Amino acid sequence: MTYIHYGLDRPYKIPKNRTGLRHSLISETKRYLTPEQLHRTAKMTTTAFINGRIFLSGVKPGTNPSPTSPPTFASALVIKDSLITAVGSPSSDPTIAAALALPDTTVVDLAGKTILPGFVDGHMHLMLLGQSLQKLDLGACKTLADIQSTIRAYAAANPALPRILCRGWMHSMTPGGVSAADLDGLDVEGMDRPVLVDTKDLHSAWCNTAGIAALGAEKWADVPGGIIARDEAGRPTGVFSEAANITYVWPWLASVAGMEERMDAVRAAVAAYHAAGYTGMVDMAMDEGAWEAVLALREQMGGDFGMRLSAYWLVKPSASEAENLAQVDRAAELAGLYNSATTPDCRVVGIKVIGDGIIDACTAGLSEPYSHDGTGTNPIWTREELEPVVRRAEEKGLQIALHAIGDATIKMAVDVLAECASPARRPRIEHIELASKEDADRLGKFGITASIQPVHADPAILRAWPRLIGKHRCKRAFAYREFADGGAPLALGSDAPTAPHSPLGNVYVGTTRRSYREPEMTTTVNENFALGLCEAVAAATEGAAYSCFEDGRLGRLAVGLKADFVVVDMQWEKEKLMEARMKETWFDGKRVWASDE
Numbered sequence: 001m002t003y004i005h006y007g008l009d010r011p012y013k014i015p016k017n018r019t020g021l022r023h024s025l026i027s028e029t030k031r032y033l034t035p036e037q038l039h040r041t042a043k044m045t046t047t048a049f050i051n052g053r054i055f056l057s058g059v060k061p062g063t064n065p066s067p068t069s070p071p072t073f074a075s076a077l078v079i080k081d082s083l084i085t086a087v088g089s090p091s092s093d094p095t096i097a098a099a100l101a102l103p104d105t106t107v108v109d110l111a112g113k114t115i116l117p118g119f120v121d122g123h124m125h126l127m128l129l130g131q132s133l134q135k136l137d138l139g140a141c142k143t144l145a146d147i148q149s150t151i152r153a154y155a156a157a158n159p160a161l162p163r164i165l166c167r168g169w170m171h172s173m174t175p176g177g178v179s180a181a182d183l184d185g186l187d188v189e190g191m192d193r194p195v196l197v198d199t200k201d202l203h204s205a206w207c208n209t210a211g212i213a214a215l216g217a218e219k220w221a222d223v224p225g226g227i228i229a230r231d232e233a234g235r236p237t238g239v240f241s242e243a244a245n246i247t248y249v250w251p252w253l254a255s256v257a258g259m260e261e262r263m264d265a266v267r268a269a270v271a272a273y274h275a276a277g278y279t280g281m282v283d284m285a286m287d288e289g290a291w292e293a294v295l296a297l298r299e300q301m302g303g304d305f306g307m308r309l310s311a312y313w314l315v316k317p318s319a320s321e322a323e324n325l326a327q328v329d330r331a332a333e334l335a336g337l338y339n340s341a342t343t344p345d346c347r348v349v350g351i352k353v354i355g356d357g358i359i360d361a362c363t364a365g366l367s368e369p370y371s372h373d374g375t376g377t378n379p380i381w382t383r384e385e386l387e388p389v390v391r392r393a394e395e396k397g398l399q400i401a402l403h404a405i406g407d408a409t410i411k412m413a414v415d416v417l418a419e420c421a422s423p424a425r426r427p428r429i430e431h432i433e434l435a436s437k438e439d440a441d442r443l444g445k446f447g448i449t450a451s452i453q454p455v456h457a458d459p460a461i462l463r464a465w466p467r468l469i470g471k472h473r474c475k476r477a478f479a480y481r482e483f484a485d486g487g488a489p490l491a492l493g494s495d496a497p498t499a500p501h502s503p504l505g506n507v508y509v510g511t512t513r514r515s516y517r518e519p520e521m522t523t524t525v526n527e528n529f530a531l532g533l534c535e536a537v538a539a540a541t542e543g544a545a546y547s548c549f550e551d552g553r554l555g556r557l558a559v560g561l562k563a564d565f566v567v568v569d570m571q572w573e574k575e576k577l578m579e580a581r582m583k584e585t586w587f588d589g590k591r592v593w594a595s596d597e
């Protein structure tokens with residue numbers, strides 16, 4: 001018998017202003033596993049974890065624990081190979097006692113630590129996350145001058161890069177607006193590389209004049225729901241938003257990145273997710289370039305890249321219904337090849353349609369005009385355009401995910417799903433940030449999963465909302481309590497890389513409605529809509545697994561399910577979640593990450 005004992009813990013201080021993203025990505029990118037390392041522990045083994053607190057949510061998949069339900073813990077967990085074989089207490093469970101008596105069982109004394117199911121990020125962007133690791137972070141900049149000097153220094157330090165890619169720009173840093181000219185002349189003497197800057201939310205991109213030329217943006221036609229900023233003569237001035245960004249800039253970025261670069265991005269994202277405590281991800285805008293890299297990496301790693309990946313294929317608004325439907329057909333073709341029967345850890349499960357933008361950019365579809373300037377924004381798709389797409393997906397057996405943030409778009413999304421989607425196929429709405437009471441209640445009625453990202457409800461990033469939508473409408477923001485009470489299955493996600501991806505940070509915001517980004521901030525956002533702690537942890541594990549039909553094999557700590565779990569040093573108290581420390585991540589019965597603290 002091998003006996004492992006965890007040592008005493010050192011106190012842990014949360015770094016100030018940490019974004020989660022930077023914290024784990026930058027420090028962990030070098031730690032990804034080689035195929036040899038990942039498979040090294042693959043021999044038939046039994047491991048028993050004792051003296052721990054093994055979280056049992058104890059509810060039927062697809063339902064939520066009550067907000068006040070106390071947690072239930074077992075004290076021991078036994079795994080054999082890739083599966084959980086026992087959960088309970090050594091004194092009352094003969095299977096555990098028998099496992100402990102075997103000579104070759106490895107026994108791990110958890111010394112009071114908690115085991116949670118491996119987290120499943122219910123909404124994230126794999127390729128964008130991976131690529132963001134390779135970009136210059138402008139998140140610390142306050143002004144245009146800061147942005148310019150940061151880029152200038154980076155360009156000088158990286159003369160070999162073919163292009164300068166940056167992330168983390170916020171409109172609040174450049175209140176006077178921006179154009180290509182603001183990024184011209186920042187390169188080193190004699191070089192004029194394309195400079196491309198993403199907003200923090202990834203909804204807009206801004207580039208220099210060399211960037212406009214490299215993108216070929218002079219020839220771009222306007223697209224529905226997109227904005228190409230233009231001068232009086234109609235020439236692009238260097239800022240592309242919403243559908244224009246998705247339709248033109250993202251594919252360009254994907255096309256200029258070579259296969260190796262894209263595979264590296266996926267590998268880095270998986271490593272960052274292991275370090276954060278994830279064993280599953282739901283990609284919410286899969287496309288050809290990313291999928292090709294995922295498949296190549298999977299093959300290189302012997303069919304296993306250490307993550308349960310479920311992907312929703314992005315259907316972009318196009319000029320005709322036939323083009324829209326062709327995208328759905330492509331998703332169906334891939335789902336026919338990559339599904340639970342053929343490649344259970346690497347599946348195309350459905351389609352994603354982006355119904356509107358975001359409140360901060362005033363691109364979310366609202367039923368009443370924005371408060372500060374009286375303008376209105378319509379959803380990107382009309383109901384007439386959306387319905388055939390949803391019907392085709394339904395016919396093809398695909399799941400449907402609709403991004404809807406503003407109340408008008410949410411209403412349309414619920415209407416369309418109620419009319420055209422079968423509850424048995426677990427349709428879902430992403431974000432649901434400003435729902436009416438009526439629509440919040442309707443989600444459960446139609447079996448619609450509320451796919452929510454509490455990190456977007458962080459008070460630190462909502463400072464503009466009262467001005468943009470008025471205080472009365474802010475009271476409706478992020479109505480999670482109503483979604484759950486109405487019977488909607490909840491799935492928690494981070495929307496990384498647009499927001500920090502720490503799973504317990506996400507749970508912290510969902511349960512306390514306080515800021516994860518600025519923990520010293522005491523503001524709460526509609527505390528009446530808070531989730532209970534068990535409820536939020538379940539939504540971040542089994543709820544996210546349920547959202548894409550993974551609940552039969554993962555998401556809970558139960559016999560027969562996959563041995564995907566995390567060891568956490570934590571107290572079961574929402575106010576103490578910021579102090580929790582991930583210690584280990586286990587995937588498929590193998591330890592794929594361990595903290596070096």
Ligand SMILES: [Zn+2]
Pocket residue numbers: 123124125284495
């Ligand atoms: Zn997203």
